[in-house]
Amino acid sequence: MEIKGFHLSYCSNIHPGESWEATFQNLKIYIPEVRQRLKAEGSFGIGLRLSNEASLVLEKPEKLKEFQVWLRKINAYVFTLNGFPYGDFHRQIVKEKVHSPDWTTSERKNYTIRSLQILSELLPPGMNGGMSTSPISYRHWFGSEQELAIGMETATYHLLEVVEELVKIHQKTGKLLHLDIEPEPDGVLENSDEMIWLFSDWLLPKGKPQLSQKLGISEAEAEELIKTHIQVCYDVCHFAIVYEEPAETFAKFEAAGLRVGKIQISAALKVFIPVSANGKFSLGKKLQAFAESTYLHQVVARLEDGKLKSYSDLPEALETLPKTKEQEWRIHFHVPVFLENYGSFSSTQETISVVLNEILSNPEITQHLEVETYTWEVLPEDTRQSLGESIARELAWVKDKLR
Structure with missing residues (x-):
C-alpha cells in the first residue's frame, strides 16, 4: 500500500x-485478511519471498x-522480492546455510x-x-584474506x-530494477563501510x-549504471546490531553515491548486562529461550x-556471560516491531522511529x-494473536509512525 509516497x-x-x-496459497489466505484488518484502500503492495524452487515454476x-x-x-501489486534465502527457510536448521549458495556460485x-x-x-x-x-557470503567460510x-x-x-x-530489461521494457544487497552480522558485508568497500574496491574498478x-x-x-542497478537493502535490525546511527549511515551512503533500494523494518533484541553474578545468572536463564537451533542469532556486545x-x-555469547565486563548486547533476533519491551528485555524499536523520521524528512x-x-x-502469552492479526498489527504501527 502507498502511504505518503x-x-x-x-x-x-x-x-x-x-x-x-505453497507460496501462492499463503498469499491468497493472508493478503486479503491483512488488507481487511488494516482497512487499506487502493492497491495493496506485496513483498514477495520467492525461493529458487518457486521461481522455477513461476x-x-x-x-x-x-x-x-x-x-x-x-x-x-508486487514491488519488491526477498531473494536472500535461496532455499528452505522454515522448519529445519538454517543457521549459516541461509547464505548458501552464495555469490561465488552460478546458482545464486x-x-x-x-x-x-x-x-x-x-x-506496475x-x-x-x-x-x-545476501551480503556476498558468510565471512567465516573464508580461511584467509587470499581466499x-x-x-x-x-x-x-x-x-x-x-x-x-537489468540494463537490458530497462532498455526493453522501461522498467527500472535494482538488486539490493543486505548487510548483516557475519556476512562478508555487515556494515556501511564494508558496503561502500564493495563498490570502491570491487564493483567500480x-x-x-x-x-x-x-x-x-x-x-x-x-x-552510473552500476550504482543504479546495485543498491543497498537497509535492514534496521542489522544496522542497529552493529550500533550504526541511521543519519550517519545514510549520509555516508549519499557521499559515496550509493542508493538505498529498500528499508526492511525490523527490530533486534537488546539487553543490558547486570553487574552482579546473580543478575547475570538470571539473565542467562531467560536468554536460553532465545538460543534456538533454526537461525543464527549473532550478538554484538558493547x-x-x-x-x-x-x-x-x-x-557462544552465553558461555562468556558469567565473567563478562560487557555492558550491552544486541542480538540478531527479529522481534515484533510494535513493542519496545519484552518483559525484562527491550528492543531496538527506537531505531525504527529514527529511520522513519529520516525518510520522512528526506523521501529521496x-x-x-x-x-x-x-x-x-x-511475545508474552497475553499479547499473542493469530498470524493475520499479528502482521496487521505490525503494519498498523508503521503506518501510524509515518503519519
Missing part, C-alpha cells in the same frame, strides 16, 4: 513453504499469467536473474522494483552480469571498464569504552518499506 508491505518469508503452490508463462490475473482481481546468480525477470513482468508501469539478496579476495572477484563478476541483465567496453559507453556512464565485540551465535532515501518479523513466539 512510500510503498509499504510485509515480507512474505514469514509463511512456510518453498514451492510456488517463470512458466501459464503460472505467471495466473498470478497476474489474481493480482488484478484483488487490486494488489542464475536464481537472482530469473527472479528479477519475473519481477519485471509483475511490476512507472514504478521501480527491487530484490534483496576472500578470490571469492570477491568471482562474486563481483556475477553481480556485474546481473547489472547487464572491475565493472567500469567491463561495462564500458561491452555496452559502448563511457566509464562515467558505466559507474563495552564500557565503546568498543564492540562480536559473537557468531547466542550460545528510498520509497520501498518492508516489515520483516518472523519471531512471534517471543
